[in-house]
Amino acid sequence: MPELPEVETIVRGVAPLLLGRRIEWIELRQPRVVVGEVNRAAGHRVIGVRRWGKHILLDLRRGRSTAHLVVHLGMTGQLRWDGDPGRHTHALLGIEGGITLLYNDIRQFGRLEWAERLPARLERLGPEPLEISEEEFVRRFRSRRSMVKPLLLNQSFLRGLGNIYVDEALFRARIHPRAQSHRLRPRRAAALHRAIVRVLTEAIEHGGSSVSDYVASDGRRGSFQLRHNVYRRTGCPCPACGAAIRRILVASRGTHFCPRCQRV
DNA sequence: ATCTATTCCTGGCTGC
């Protein structure tokens, strides 16, 4: 599933193809994934390609008016410029110069949204995990009273983390997913911040994790799944201590951790 | 404020 590192990889892949180019035409095939008048993007020039948490923002300009195309890939969304459209291609964007950008999404949890201004929903999301300072993270983290895992998944606390990288970061920081945020010592909260930064940075360097349908915009798979320590490794030995990795439900999410290394 | 359950959806898997 596309989380911060996967979306970052896609953004880096499509940015050079889109920046400065005009969207010449748009074909929308599945109304379910379309929000607002996405068709209006045709004729606009792409002046920015950004990641916002797990969202992709295409900043558009036409004359003096600006707008955005907001892409969220949900669970199985893809943004690709290679390959051919198929039964899961829900939108096609014809880009000046001949490239066609495909929006594919098997489960249709993703959305393609037209926005005149950045939606308030996005403004309300928490800070970027790779931008927030350690001090600020520790302060925010310890001021909340919540289980650690649901808090990290909460996009209004931090934007961009999902199930994979929360499990992996908690393993690296040796924190139990059911630990209470306000009961963690500042040193441990700081260690969690460093674990988050490191796991996200490494994952970006490896092109993200291809666990279900994720591929980059050129169709290439990421390789960070080969470096997962706990995610979907139930029963496998913990790389640190050898104990069997366990899977439990936390906030009705599949959660993987080492019962020996990760204490409450 | 924080929690859980439900909804959307398809493909992959299990078991008969």
Added chain:
DNA sequence: TGCAGCCAGGAATAGA
């Protein structure tokens, strides 16, 4: 081989 049933889960939503 076929098929029903279940599961995965991001995020919005409802309700506790």
